[in-house]
Amino acid sequence: MPVDAEAVVVSNTRLPGGYSVLEFRAPELAALAEPGQFVMVRASRCDAPLLRRPYSIFDLVRDPDGRPAGFTLLNKRVGVGSGLLYDAAPGAHFCCLGPLGRPFTLVAPPVEAWMVAGGVGLAPFATLAPALAARGVATTLFYGGRTSADIFCLDRFERHGVRVVTATEDGSLGERGRVTVPLQAALEAVPPERAVMVYACGPEPMLKAVADLATRFGRPSEVSMERHMGCGLGGCYSCVVRVKTQDGGSRYARTCIEGPVLRGDEVLWE
Amino acid sequence: MPVDAEAVVVSNTRLPGGYSVLEFRAPELAALAEPGQFVMVRASRCDAPLLRRPYSIFDLVRDPDGRPAGFTLLNKRVGVGSGLLYDAAPGAHFCCLGPLGRPFTLVAPPVEAWMVAGGVGLAPFATLAPALAARGVATTLFYGGRTSADIFCLDRFERHGVRVVTATEDGSLGERGRVTVPLQAALEAVPPERAVMVYACGPEPMLKAVADLATRFGRPSEVSMERHMGCGLGGCYSCVVRVKTQDGGSRYARTCIEGPVLRGDEVLWE
Amino acid sequence: MGVDLSVQLGPLRLKTPLMSASGCFGYGVEYAGVVDLASLGAVVVKGLFLNERDGHPPPRIVETPSGMLNAIGLQGIGVHRFVREKMPELRQLGATVIVNVCGTTVDEYVEVSKVLSDTEGVAALELNISCPNIKEGGISFGCSLAGTRRVVSAVRRATRLPIIPKLTPNVTDVASFAAAAEEAGADAVSLVNTFLAMAIDVEARRPKLSNGMGGLSGPAIRPIAVRMVYECARLVKIPVIGIGGIVSAADVLEFLIAGATAVQVGTANFVDPFIWGKLEAGLRSYLERHGIPRVADLVGSLQTGSAR
Amino acid sequence: MGVDLSVQLGPLRLKTPLMSASGCFGYGVEYAGVVDLASLGAVVVKGLFLNERDGHPPPRIVETPSGMLNAIGLQGIGVHRFVREKMPELRQLGATVIVNVCGTTVDEYVEVSKVLSDTEGVAALELNISCPNIKEGGISFGCSLAGTRRVVSAVRRATRLPIIPKLTPNVTDVASFAAAAEEAGADAVSLVNTFLAMAIDVEARRPKLSNGMGGLSGPAIRPIAVRMVYECARLVKIPVIGIGGIVSAADVLEFLIAGATAVQVGTANFVDPFIWGKLEAGLRSYLERHGIPRVADLVGSLQTGSAR
Ligand SMILES: Cc1cc2nc3c(=O)[nH]c(=O)nc-3n(C[C@H](O)[C@H](O)[C@H](O)COP(=O)(O)OP(=O)(O)OC[C@H]3O[C@@H](n4cnc5c(N)ncnc54)[C@H](O)[C@@H]3O)c2cc1C
Ligand SMILES: Cc1cc2nc3c(=O)[nH]c(=O)nc-3n(C[C@H](O)[C@H](O)[C@H](O)COP(=O)(O)OP(=O)(O)OC[C@H]3O[C@@H](n4cnc5c(N)ncnc54)[C@H](O)[C@@H]3O)c2cc1C
Ligand SMILES: Cc1cc2nc3c(=O)[nH]c(=O)nc-3n(C[C@H](O)[C@H](O)[C@H](O)COP(=O)(O)O)c2cc1C
Ligand SMILES: Cc1cc2nc3c(=O)[nH]c(=O)nc-3n(C[C@H](O)[C@H](O)[C@H](O)COP(=O)(O)O)c2cc1C
Ligand code: FES
Numbered sequence A, B: 001m002p003v004d005a006e007a008v009v010v011s012n013t014r015l016p017g018g019y020s021v022l023e024f025r026a027p028e029l030a031a032l033a034e035p036g037q038f039v040m041v042r043a044s045r046c047d048a049p050l051l052r053r054p055y056s057i058f059d060l061v062r063d064p065d066g067r068p069a070g071f072t073l074l075n076k077r078v079g080v081g082s083g084l085l086y087d088a089a090p091g092a093h094f095c096c097l098g099p100l101g102r103p104f105t106l107v108a109p110p111v112e113a114w115m116v117a118g119g120v121g122l123a124p125f126a127t128l129a130p131a132l133a134a135r136g137v138a139t140t141l142f143y144g145g146r147t148s149a150d151i152f153c154l155d156r157f158e159r160h161g162v163r164v165v166t167a168t169e170d171g172s173l174g175e176r177g178r179v180t181v182p183l184q185a186a187l188e189a190v191p192p193e194r195a196v197m198v199y200a201c202g203p204e205p206m207l208k209a210v211a212d213l214a215t216r217f218g219r220p221s222e223v224s225m226e227r228h229m230g231c232g233l234g235g236c237y238s239c240v241v242r243v244k245t246q247d248g249g250s251r252y253a254r255t256c257i258e259g260p261v262l263r264g265d266e267v268l269w270e
Numbered sequence C, D: 001m002g003v004d005l006s007v008q009l010g011p012l013r014l015k016t017p018l019m020s021a022s023g024c025f026g027y028g029v030e031y032a033g034v035v036d037l038a039s040l041g042a043v044v045v046k047g048l049f050l051n052e053r054d055g056h057p058p059p060r061i062v063e064t065p066s067g068m069l070n071a072i073g074l075q076g077i078g079v080h081r082f083v084r085e086k087m088p089e090l091r092q093l094g095a096t097v098i099v100n101v102c103g104t105t106v107d108e109y110v111e112v113s114k115v116l117s118d119t120e121g122v123a124a125l126e127l128n129i130s131c132p133n134i135k136e137g138g139i140s141f142g143c144s145l146a147g148t149r150r151v152v153s154a155v156r157r158a159t160r161l162p163i164i165p166k167l168t169p170n171v172t173d174v175a176s177f178a179a180a181a182e183e184a185g186a187d188a189v190s191l192v193n194t195f196l197a198m199a200i201d202v203e204a205r206r207p208k209l210s211n212g213m214g215g216l217s218g219p220a221i222r223p224i225a226v227r228m229v230y231e232c233a234r235l236v237k238i239p240v241i242g243i244g245g246i247v248s249a250a251d252v253l254e255f256l257i258a259g260a261t262a263v264q265v266g267t268a269n270f271v272d273p274f275i276w277g278k279l280e281a282g283l284r285s286y287l288e289r290h291g292i293p294r295v296a297d298l299v300g301s302l303q304t305g306s307a308r
């Protein structure tokens, strides 16, 4: 059951390239969240924009006693709603409805976890990584962006023992090219007997490429889909993605309740 | 010519009863303002509310060298727009279009000035009082409110040598009753050869009562009218008040450009 | 003071005048976790055709000033799966269920209505003759008086359930449609459905919705909807259900005072799924403050001394 | 790159596609202090009858979500005083003046149009057959195809000036009205006027406007207006002027891409009287960014691959 938390901005750390990390105090919501879930956010003091905006939960924040205290969002400024978040001052209130959606499936050793992120697609992995680390799963993050400015927060992952592989299209950090280049190399290199689960979040062409690669190499994958969402609860049918049905056909699935995490081989890519 | 100043909140001092005094930095606007004029205000960061809200200029603020630096507004929280002002933090931006409207006519000695204010109707007198004081005009402020919580900022007036007479409906400060009670007593007491100009700002029933009293005692009056205003520039015809015409008829006058200050005997009260 | 929120909607007694708007509350079951469905006046479920429907490709919604456009295209599971898969849970949750009935032909409206008439727990049928988002059926009936009469009287003959044609605002004189529906045997009318509208991505020079056009809903349309409800309530004797842009108890009151016996809340449920308790509390406190014992006493109580 | 903002509006060449909307810019002279009137495509002045008119008592406006209602009631000085008192200044300021012509009878439209035809400096007549705020005339012509034809053809016979009937959105099929206007000899059509609407003060249980109802304008209506402009531009050959909720250059572009040759800006001028320079700069930078030499090339450039 989601809650609608009146979350207070604790801090808002600007990063290069229009990104920022916002920390919210919202213990009741934080206590419920699982890796890959999201919240629907709305500024409490403004009537505009009308609709809430979906955001992946980035870190979970605990108070000194280790109790859930809040969460962070990794926000990229692209329009009105994300602009309000980008500009939010500590003390500002936002209504956060959540946690929502189907989380990632957590694998267990000996299965390895490969997380593939593009841009703000990094967000859900900040909670997935520690959850997997807690289970002793060996994890790798493949993290791609246009330039080095799209790559950040690596320390959060390295802290949990995550192996990090970066790629930038302009070669300014890590390998030059799309993140699928090092991913494909790794898929080619890993022996079949080592079980690997591929998780992906990022722009849709990237998700498709990752899912296709995983399928090609016989690896299961889970992708976190982004759609325009009206309600986040299955009420409006705005957030659909085409998925395959068992009878060989297809149907529109609501990513807010059947997703945002879907099996990569289940999505009918356009 | 009005300007549209991107005015920055310097301070926002809360008073009892939902009132607050906001100081804005806006030198270009402050340099143009005359007593009785107003500004049309809008929060720059929110799309709602859509329309600007009219506010009398309260004090004019000068920098240490005596140059116009900004102005204050005396705001009463009654709805959305006034709520945004009430809640505004220092540093917040508001678009202020002004100065607008016809100012008060400044009398000169030996004419005395009697200012009659009800509630936030005090606002325009904070600039009128020093302007009259500078001309050496003897001024009195009749200031009424429901209770003592509606009466404030008296020091601003006393500082300029204004004689202050207060009245509250519950008798908690000054005379018990409407502000027209002491006003009428004064009108009765003052000998005909002492010239008096009556200025009034406040709720419409008060304005009517003051204008009628002034007329009854053969004194000129000017009243500052409040109307719902769409534009403040004469473009929309929303802000009208019925005034008498020379041919004995009447017409609707736009209070934003023919007012807000009108002759008390010119208004056709409803 | 205990106030009475119940209202009489033709043959139907509702606990409160607050209903979910079709298409904005899924099949109701999606919201079982956030709201006690039995506490609503009625749960109006998503539009249903006889068969399953795919709907339009995404993007299906876009935000506009104080509103949104949708072109869902009536994706749905069809009436048979609804009866089988959703009704048992709705019954068990104690919801008063009103089904939004769609059709591309008069026969389909009749067929769907018959299936639902035989289903335990369906309280009434709302006839969707006003969806702007599908080419066939829907709007083509709702924009012609003859079409409206045809659908309503055919369904009237097919069912004993209360029927509530849902009117489109995309017409010159909506009250004449309410009157036509009344004549043809409707028990109530609901209005408004969405306004046909369009938003363009100027960078791509393409419509923002995959379907090109969509329906405008939300606070933006409320003043028009209130006017239309007022016009209909003055003309017809059957109850009117007010819909369009309700986000607060004050908005509910606006519709009731204009003449609506009950209201539906659509877009606002997306913004705040916990809105229902707030609306009910707001209604109660208004009635208490004004010393009005029953919400029904407010219906059509607008003073129009100087109104036209 | 220098881009060309001029557009051809039937027989009229405009410097830019940006015009003030009638009733939202006084008689133009009120704005001489904040904007160079000669820089606008045209100044459309407040609606004028033959004689002076009082208008409705206040309150005449009320804000609504992303919009406003107005029931000014066409207060005005009448065409004769306008010609005498305002035209000299407008001419001197170099404004391209379009007069919004009102009437309670066909004869009055003709009469007012004749007076203006004999006035130096009037560039075109916009026929207001769509004001929702007055009982007689106006809307009653604009809501019937026959009435529209009647007014337009009568004025056509009476003047050589370009005539631009202004259409109401309060109809089922606005494009059919554009077509009727075209047939009757209009040089262009403008749309939309305001939507008939209502807001209620729930505490007093009275309408918020003294007139009861009013016309809804502002960003709230833009998606409907864009749709209507698109429909009209597809059906008729004469130019279409897009109106409704424009507050930014992107909104102007939306109308142009949908098929409008020019636009009018109303409510936004209240919010920001300095908007004109911003809109023009926004248009220029869009054209430069996209390498489009003339704004006219954008008109109707919507790609509707998947649109209906
Ligand atoms: C499940 C989910 C999780 C997400 N997590 C994050 C996250 O962790 N960090 C982050 O920065 N962003 C995330 N997004 C994307 C984020 O929701 C959008 O960037 C945001 O809604 C844009 O709002 P806006 O008002 O700033 O943009 P608008 O002004 O509404 O539009 C600006 C641009 O963003 C696009 N857009 C608008 N809404 C969405 C949407 N719901 N999804 C995708 N694109 C949209 C528009 O088409 C337009 O191109 C997530 C989206 C989903 C569906
Ligand atoms: C020339 C002029 C000078 C003014 N000076 C001051 C001032 O110095 N200090 C001050 O506190 N207020 C002043 N007002 C009143 C102020 O403009 C309104 O209180 C304000 O617009 C309310 O906005 P809102 O969004 O808070 O209210 P809303 O939410 O819009 O409405 C709340 C209530 O206020 C009423 N209201 C809304 N707009 C106006 C309006 N323009 N005039 C009168 N009532 C309105 C509504 O009818 C409603 O009852 C002045 C008004 C005018 C016309
Ligand atoms: C996403 C969405 C889907 C809708 N689907 C339906 C539907 O299936 N049947 C129907 O009659 N109305 C449908 N509507 C219209 C609403 O029921 C309602 O009439 C309209 O949205 C106005 O109310 P609101 O402003 O409260 O949203 C839909 C509206 C939205 C926003
Ligand atoms: C206060 C006001 C007065 C108006 N007066 C007129 C008028 O006299 N004649 C007319 O044709 N339209 C009139 N209109 C309608 C506008 O010209 C325009 O069609 C409408 O407001 C939609 O545009 P907008 O959303 O940009 O305001 C008026 C609108 C407003 C808000
Ligand atoms: S966002 Fe509403 S159904 Fe998914």
Ligand code: FES
Residues within 6 Å of the ligand: B228, B229, B230, B231, B232, B233, B234, B235, B236, B237, B238, B239, B240, B254, B255, B256, B257
């Ligand atoms: S406020 Fe627009 S004319 Fe006065």
